[in-house]
Amino acid sequence: MDQGAVSDTKPFTPSGIVTLLTDFGLEDAYVGIVKGVILGINHRAGIVDITHGVVLGDIIHAAIILQHSYRYFPEGTIHLAVVDPGVGTRRRPIIVKTGGHFFVGPDNGIFGKVISGSSRVVHITNRRYFLSEPGSTFHGRDIFAPVAAHLSNGVSYEKMGHFIDDSVPINIPVPRREDGKLVGQILYVDHFGNMITNIRRNDIESLGSESRKRIRIMDVIIEGIADTYANKGKGEPVALFGSTGYMEIAVNMGNACRMFGVEHGEERDIKVIVENV
Amino acid sequence: MDQGAVSDTKPFTPSGIVTLLTDFGLEDAYVGIVKGVILGINHRAGIVDITHGVVLGDIIHAAIILQHSYRYFPEGTIHLAVVDPGVGTRRRPIIVKTGGHFFVGPDNGIFGKVISGSSRVVHITNRRYFLSEPGSTFHGRDIFAPVAAHLSNGVSYEKMGHFIDDSVPINIPVPRREDGKLVGQILYVDHFGNMITNIRRNDIESLGSESRKRIRIMDVIIEGIADTYANKGKGEPVALFGSTGYMEIAVNMGNACRMFGVEHGEERDIKVIVENV
Amino acid sequence: MDQGAVSDTKPFTPSGIVTLLTDFGLEDAYVGIVKGVILGINHRAGIVDITHGVVLGDIIHAAIILQHSYRYFPEGTIHLAVVDPGVGTRRRPIIVKTGGHFFVGPDNGIFGKVISGSSRVVHITNRRYFLSEPGSTFHGRDIFAPVAAHLSNGVSYEKMGHFIDDSVPINIPVPRREDGKLVGQILYVDHFGNMITNIRRNDIESLGSESRKRIRIMDVIIEGIADTYANKGKGEPVALFGSTGYMEIAVNMGNACRMFGVEHGEERDIKVIVENV
Numbered sequence: 001m002d003q004g005a006v007s008d009t010k011p012f013t014p015s016g017i018v019t020l021l022t023d024f025g026l027e028d029a030y031v032g033i034v035k036g037v038i039l040g041i042n043h044r045a046g047i048v049d050i051t052h053g054v055v056l057g058d059i060i061h062a063a064i065i066l067q068h069s070y071r072y073f074p075e076g077t078i079h080l081a082v083v084d085p086g087v088g089t090r091r092r093p094i095i096v097k098t099g100g101h102f103f104v105g106p107d108n109g110i111f112g113k114v115i116s117g118s119s120r121v122v123h124i125t126n127r128r129y130f131l132s133e134p135g136s137t138f139h140g141r142d143i144f145a146p147v148a149a150h151l152s153n154g155v156s157y158e159k160m161g162h163f164i165d166d167s168v169p170i171n172i173p174v175p176r177r178e179d180g181k182l183v184g185q186i187l188y189v190d191h192f193g194n195m196i197t198n199i200r201r202n203d204i205e206s207l208g209s210e211s212r213k214r215i216r217i218m219d220v221i222i223e224g225i226a227d228t229y230a231n232k233g234k235g236e237p238v239a240l241f242g243s244t245g246y247m248e249i250a251v252n253m254g255n256a257c258r259m260f261g262v263e264h265g266e267e268r269d270i271k272v273i274v275e276n277v
Numbered sequence: 278m279d280q281g282a283v284s285d286t287k288p289f290t291p292s293g294i295v296t297l298l299t300d301f302g303l304e305d306a307y308v309g310i311v312k313g314v315i316l317g318i319n320h321r322a323g324i325v326d327i328t329h330g331v332v333l334g335d336i337i338h339a340a341i342i343l344q345h346s347y348r349y350f351p352e353g354t355i356h357l358a359v360v361d362p363g364v365g366t367r368r369r370p371i372i373v374k375t376g377g378h379f380f381v382g383p384d385n386g387i388f389g390k391v392i393s394g395s396s397r398v399v400h401i402t403n404r405r406y407f408l409s410e411p412g413s414t415f416h417g418r419d420i421f422a423p424v425a426a427h428l429s430n431g432v433s434y435e436k437m438g439h440f441i442d443d444s445v446p447i448n449i450p451v452p453r454r455e456d457g458k459l460v461g462q463i464l465y466v467d468h469f470g471n472m473i474t475n476i477r478r479n480d481i482e483s484l485g486s487e488s489r490k491r492i493r494i495m496d497v498i499i500e501g502i503a504d505t506y507a508n509k510g511k512g513e514p515v516a517l518f519g520s521t522g523y524m525e526i527a528v529n530m531g532n533a534c535r536m537f538g539v540e541h542g543e544e545r546d547i548k549v550i551v552e553n554v
Numbered sequence: 555m556d557q558g559a560v561s562d563t564k565p566f567t568p569s570g571i572v573t574l575l576t577d578f579g580l581e582d583a584y585v586g587i588v589k590g591v592i593l594g595i596n597h598r599a600g601i602v603d604i605t606h607g608v609v610l611g612d613i614i615h616a617a618i619i620l621q622h623s624y625r626y627f628p629e630g631t632i633h634l635a636v637v638d639p640g641v642g643t644r645r646r647p648i649i650v651k652t653g654g655h656f657f658v659g660p661d662n663g664i665f666g667k668v669i670s671g672s673s674r675v676v677h678i679t680n681r682r683y684f685l686s687e688p689g690s691t692f693h694g695r696d697i698f699a700p701v702a703a704h705l706s707n708g709v710s711y712e713k714m715g716h717f718i719d720d721s722v723p724i725n726i727p728v729p730r731r732e733d734g735k736l737v738g739q740i741l742y743v744d745h746f747g748n749m750i751t752n753i754r755r756n757d758i759e760s761l762g763s764e765s766r767k768r769i770r771i772m773d774v775i776i777e778g779i780a781d782t783y784a785n786k787g788k789g790e791p792v793a794l795f796g797s798t799g800y801m802e803i804a805v806n807m808g809n810a811c812r813m814f815g816v817e818h819g820e821e822r823d824i825k826v827i828v829e830n831v
Contacts, residue, residue: 015320017316017320019309024745025607025744025745025746026603026606026607027607028605028619029605029622030744030797032573032602032604032623033623033626033797036626036627039569039571039602039627040626043569043571043628048309048312048313049303049309050310051303051304051309052303053302053303053305054304056809066306068306069306069309069310070313072314073317074313077313087782087783088783088784088785089782089784137782137794137796138796138797141626141797190302190305191301191302191303191304191305191307191333192302192333227365227413228365228414229362229414230364230365231365243307243310243415243418253334253362292593294593298586303580323593323597326586327583328586330579330581330582346583346586346587347590349587349594350590351593351594467582468579468580468581469579504642504690505642505691506641506691519691519692520584520587520691520695530611
């Protein structure tokens, strides 16, 4: 992928919206401070939280959430995404421009699912757009927030650093074919206890569309892929393509994660097998 | 109740504020996506979270919270309320107009405490105001958010569907009289561990105002109804009418829920008895 | 400290921003209601949450968070801070003016770290700026929110009450010198499990700058004060001056609180000893 060659030439007019996606949680002042810094530079910014509940340091979780949420914001939006276990190391701060949206954060794969061949990526080096005296533990405050705020003020990203074409990719496990079956896994569990897998609709189509599907997870068999949670009886497990675009294992009126006894942190060890009946 | 006959004819000027009340939690992107959709339609909407921490699927909890919070917002506010375990079934999406406020969400009783005889209710059917290709698992994003945004832009709700007069009521348990006593129950527990009952001031008045009251809960007796938490000693239980208008069982400087050993999910099995001394 | 004598005469132009810092949590409507009240008085207020996750009733936690966050907001910002276990008692509602910022909340020490010799403090007594019929359990809604909103509208704080010079101080434990060592303690634990101590850089300097430092906490020895988390190997404990300005005990790519087995509520019993090697 040569990110520099085919550039994203869509003109950029700031929408005035800055979104935030972090693993900072909400019990400290970290998120509030980031917002204060942004508002200090652009009083009129409209700041929207996507979430601050990314699993601590989980770049895959952040990358997936960002991928399926950013498109719902108007073009011209700046997305600040900071899940940054390597803060203070040599990992680069970057700006990504993709399809009328800007993304600001660390170059650690968090933007791996929004960077495409036509994206442009800038390594941020111009300290003029940082807070004075940036520290080494909170680049969300010292670098990413002020850069996002200046972008929302209409400052060109080209002034903030130089183009690169070797941004760090993200390595999200993909389902594999095995004996005519599709073997995927859980990626994460949402607030409802729904277990979001790494299986997408076209993965299923690769099994052929003529026959009904059967899903196996742990010792449970789920017959067919449903349209909605209520396709199954109350308390029964259901497999469907949810709002994220990925197959989810859910329980109608219930909590799949709890029903399957999946402990936090084990999700990605759990196989989800799809086969033709 | 004929909701159609006596209509709420108060003119409606959008305040520009859209509130959100859901059980979506904050660890996923669901809330952020709803906000993105709203801002895509009305850039200038002022979006305010009431809470996203409604107990999962608990329509009674949502209905009570909505009832005692919406009045604090200016007239002309749109309130999006989505606790929607029946998403994807035939339950209707509705708009409620009550006293200068609009409410948007599923017709499952969530608006049961804000609908009065003069309210008007519209069954939303006009797909022109939906996101294109609405799915069957996330109507908050696909139907309710865009409808709320269009309302906040001043689009008339009459264009979005047709009036109905059979919206689903809410069945919140009410205290009963038994042997000259009042027998109520806990409805929910708040962040402070205060246990909010279903007993209102006029329920108490029905016992007569001449004598002091005694409250029994589990094996504990609380003498009198206090004005504020500090009417009792530190660590002692207290009964008072809190900010919700309902009687609360609290502990001065402490956590009543923990002191009484009430487990999450058991609240509504716990009786609260009020008697004259 | 004579707060009245040397007054803060910086002129005040509202930035339009009102921040919120409370222990209300996010699962109830309390925060939403406060925002509704503010917006009812100033439609154009930009409301920003610092956090609502202060440890219940923990005024020290709130005072520290406020101290290190308010400066990141533009001058002219109103900071509403309500951790108020004494609500309904005779503790006074106050407004503090410090360096171009206003603070509104209870006079219980929560502003102890932002009040300096040049601050001015007003005891709020003018009921004209309260909600009508304020209750005795939710002054955040009935008194502090409307006062903050009127301040953000440009109403002079002098109209809201009278100056006082005896506001309640905050008693945050400070490190002590013992046998040539510095003995501090944990103040609180953040979302990342980092343990924030009460030791500041100039406390360390008092030990002399010529020699390397050694930190002892529980049975663990940490050699040297690092610049960033990644100065140590993955999973190893590290001591550094974090974004709060206080020394933190952290674990590179890990959770220090969990690694040290510190239970919630025990933090302040844990000693942190710094000595010269």
